[in-house]
Ligand SMILES: Nc1ncnc2c1ncn2[C@@H]1O[C@H](COP(=O)(O)OP(=O)(O)O)[C@@H](O)[C@H]1O
């Protein structure tokens with residue numbers, strides 16, 4: 001089971017520790033793999049250096065000098081998170097070629113498109129009872145870091161392992177009429193998601209999530225759920241299919 005964790009749902013240390021404990025509690029029944037982002041942490045480190053970044057189609061334009069800061073921010077967060085999950089090993093995609101990628105579009109700088117996931121290493125760790133906590137930096141063909149959207153990275157890992165995925169975020173799931181919480185869709189098919197993307201009722205940060213969900217499903221993941229990481233107790237319910245939005249093939 002892959003858990004994508006990132007964004008606003010990660011900002012409060014108390015909340016992060018509660019979610020980490022929930023991930024650890026899943027270990028009785030599942031073998032969790034955590035893939036994390038950390039947009040707010042990256043923003044903080046950039047701001048501390050007087051740097052600003054621009055997003056294009058939801059992706060941070062990442063020239064080499066920004067890449068160093070992005071990597072540093074995510075590495076620090078990775079260690080904190082792996083400690084909070086416990087019985088875990090914190091890794092970045094550069095470790096043992098875990099995430100290999102190529103430049104997505106030179107205009108975006110060091111932003112990558114994943115070409116390969118070292119699923120064997122993840123399986124070895126899981127087999128030893130260790131939870132991998134993976135930060136969304138990949139290694140490029142030149143041996144240097146590439147910045148990967150964390151939803152995309154998590155979807156690729158779920159696809160490579162052929163396992164279900166829960167995206168924890170700052171809303172309860174996918175709304176048919178965002179931001180009306182009464183319009184939460186408990187279940188969406190691929191066709192409905194494609195309609196949402198085409199007609200625009202799925203927008204902004206939800207786009208990379210549903211795209212990553214569809215990508216994981218296409219590669220054999222049995223389900224993909226988008227659920228809230230802002231409230232304690234949601235993760236276990238989402239895993240059971242009782243919270244959030246479950247997308248099925
Ligand atoms: N149909 C929709 N249902 C729910 N959220 C949506 C929808 N369309 C756009 N969004 C936006 O997507 C956001 C989640 O994406 P994002 O902020 O990137 O999350 P994260 O930082 O957790 O990766 C929501 O807070 C909301 O603003």
Ligand SMILES: CC(=O)N[C@@H](CCC(=O)OP(=O)(O)O)C(=O)O
Pocket residue numbers: 005006007008036037038039040042058059060070111112136147148149150151
């Ligand atoms: C290429 C790209 O945009 N990478 C993202 C990686 C972090 C991320 O995705 O974090 P969240 O899950 O917290 O949004 C970024 O630089 O912000």
